[in-house]
Amino acid sequence: MTLHARSTGPVLLEVRTGAWEQMRGRVTPWLATTALLQATFRRLSEHVASSVDEPHIRDYIDEVARTARAHDAVVAELYPAFGLGRARRPVRARGAVLLSAGRQVAAHLTGGFAGAHGPSWRLMRELMRSNLDAISGFAVTQQLGLALGNPLAVDLVFPVLQQKQKHQLLLQEYLLEMGANAVLYHRDA
Amino acid sequence: MALSTVRAGTGALSDLPVPARPRVDPSHVVVPPGYTVDVMVAGLSFATGMGFAPDGTLYLLEGGSTWPTRPYMPARVLRLDPDGELTEVGEETLGGPRGVAVHDGGLFVIDKGGYHSRIVRYDLGTWERDVVVDGLPDGGWHEPGGPVFGADGYMYFAQGSVSQNGVVLPQGFTVDQAKHPHAHDVPGQDVTLTGHNIVSYDPTSPYPYYAETGAFKPFGEPARAGEVVPGALKCNSAVWRARPDGSEMELLAWGVRNPYGMALSEDGRLYVSDNDYEETGDRAVAGDPDRIWHIRAADLPPGTVTTPDWYGFPDLCGDGLPVWAEEHLPARGRRAEPLLADPPPWAGPAVYLEKPHSCMTKMDFCRSDAFGHRGRLFACEWGTMAPMNSPDPADLDHGFKVVAVDVEAGTAQDFFHNASPGPASAVGGGGLERPVDCKFSPDGRSLYVLDFGVARVAQSHMEAYAHTGVLWRITRA
Numbered sequence: 001m002t003l004h005a006r007s008t009g010p011v012l013l014e015v016r017t018g019a020w021e022q023m024r025g026r027v028t029p030w031l032a033t034t035a036l037l038q039a040t041f042r043r044l045s046e047h048v049a050s051s052v053d054e055p056h057i058r059d060y061i062d063e064v065a066r067t068a069r070a071h072d073a074v075v076a077e078l079y080p081a082f083g084l085g086r087a088r089r090p091v092r093a094r095g096a097v098l099l100s101a102g103r104q105v106a107a108h109l110t111g112g113f114a115g116a117h118g119p120s121w122r123l124m125r126e127l128m129r130s131n132l133d134a135i136s137g138f139a140v141t142q143q144l145g146l147a148l149g150n151p152l153a154v155d156l157v158f159p160v161l162q163q164k165q166k167h168q169l170l171l172q173e174y175l176l177e178m179g180a181n182a183v184l185y186h187r188d189a
Numbered sequence: 190m191a192l193s194t195v196r197a198g199t200g201a202l203s204d205l206p207v208p209a210r211p212r213v214d215p216s217h218v219v220v221p222p223g224y225t226v227d228v229m230v231a232g233l234s235f236a237t238g239m240g241f242a243p244d245g246t247l248y249l250l251e252g253g254s255t256w257p258t259r260p261y262m263p264a265r266v267l268r269l270d271p272d273g274e275l276t277e278v279g280e281e282t283l284g285g286p287r288g289v290a291v292h293d294g295g296l297f298v299i300d301k302g303g304y305h306s307r308i309v310r311y312d313l314g315t316w317e318r319d320v321v322v323d324g325l326p327d328g329g330w331h332e333p334g335g336p337v338f339g340a341d342g343y344m345y346f347a348q349g350s351v352s353q354n355g356v357v358l359p360q361g362f363t364v365d366q367a368k369h370p371h372a373h374d375v376p377g378q379d380v381t382l383t384g385h386n387i388v389s390y391d392p393t394s395p396y397p398y399y400a401e402t403g404a405f406k407p408f409g410e411p412a413r414a415g416e417v418v419p420g421a422l423k424c425n426s427a428v429w430r431a432r433p434d435g436s437e438m439e440l441l442a443w444g445v446r447n448p449y450g451m452a453l454s455e456d457g458r459l460y461v462s463d464n465d466y467e468e469t470g471d472r473a474v475a476g477d478p479d480r481i482w483h484i485r486a487a488d489l490p491p492g493t494v495t496t497p498d499w500y501g502f503p504d505l506c507g508d509g510l511p512v513w514a515e516e517h518l519p520a521r522g523r524r525a526e527p528l529l530a531d532p533p534p535w536a537g538p539a540v541y542l543e544k545p546h547s548c549m550t551k552m553d554f555c556r557s558d559a560f561g562h563r564g565r566l567f568a569c570e571w572g573t574m575a576p577m578n579s580p581d582p583a584d585l586d587h588g589f590k591v592v593a594v595d596v597e598a599g600t601a602q603d604f605f606h607n608a609s610p611g612p613a614s615a616v617g618g619g620g621l622e623r624p625v626d627c628k629f630s631p632d633g634r635s636l637y638v639l640d641f642g643v644a645r646v647a648q649s650h651m652e653a654y655a656h657t658g659v660l661w662r663i664t665r666a
Contacts, residue, residue, distance in 0.1 A: 010229055150209065
């Protein structure tokens, strides 16, 4: 007798409707978190861009802010990509406002204690941290797409991650570039 | 632990909820006349190996962190009972399991993960878990192999190299080496180095700092000309045997780049599959064939191997030519230079050479007349990772099949494959993706083929999708 002859039809592991829908449903709160983190970063980048005096750095941060707005839109596309319909509610605007404001306060406080003068430089530090948070949101979303066998979601996120990683290097570079001036000469950008 | 499973009609295979692999269709695969194909399991995540118990129970491994290393899915040991029920019997949480075998009341699982691979034994009666072999140097690119058990009662196992192509380099930082920055290759014999080091960009440092790295060194540590690196019992790119409790460990061979597949013939000879070098990066090698080696030292009685055989890594290709030979100079990447000043005698030639970038994986000998092809070595070819690791368009569709190898003649015939070369997903079909393991059932009538699932490879990166793995069964009608 052939092994497994008594079996009639294949065994489906986790891809039956109930289990699969349960896992897919767990993506929703993570997408909401990603939306919040990205919106917070976007708001902060817009604020930093408007406060930097040095024209070259201002232009670069402007570009970061413009790209961040495009990345906000990608989050909204991820809901249908995961088969979750449209986004349940608009990006948590109030939450993003609060988080962004909180990061600005933190920037001034920690920067002041560290002896760094100049609001723009302190905000640059917070912008770097905020971008890292947003990267984590998208990066985990990518993992969820791979885990759920979803190339569409993965393809949406991949270019966002590439751009945000480049921006992270850029922000780090400006932080370092401005650092000695800010701490030793009390100069801002 | 309870799994979420359901037994479905075959119609369910044409409407799976996984976008990367929405259907699996046995009518889309090709086998020789007189054989039938059906699907036993669908929805596996990064399946890496399997092994039968004598009663027909089949143990399946989901590898956790595999190829590439993310996403990291549960690294589960599953059991498919003879009546077709699928359950979870264990989880190997560090990295992931790669091979499994049942022997004398124990379930032996070899794991990759951390700086060292290991073999664990689950007692099939109590499910008590013990580590029987540990300390195999890993943390890098390649895989542990086996375990397989011989009629002599010994356990045969293997461990691939840390470096991709002989020196730990930045392309390795896309995978485990970001977590294991001190990982390095270890030779099986004392070797003298040429001192040729590779200067590369250092991805662990801020902006563009450089690192100089030598053979058998962690990334960023150079070697000196004339430096002697001592060999070790627990080396890598290596093949061993030991008692099932891990005692009497004996090094049989080293210099096997990725000995993932291991199989013992009916007359007790040990064969190991091996993968070619990659044509990319700062030590690139072109046109290196995949291969199967006969590990001749395994023919000797246990305890009598005083010097392990050397199969070429890091300086020879599968055809025995140096990696810097004209035939192997790369069209992409930097050419290789010698690393060993005093290479040991080469233990080749291989019993079988396959097209480059076929990615040979696990194998099994047919030992029964019931299936036909008795004596043939059935070998999985996971399939190419071109264009990421080769610029040659000819390499784009190598592999993605199971072949039946005649180890005496050095020839093979395709046995299980799609109608057109490449994975089914390339043409939107329901056939085979990437076969990773094949095992004959204890009754000898069927060949089970474990299909890893969908892994997409682009010029700069690759992605693998969970829940796309399948267990196929091929039976002689």
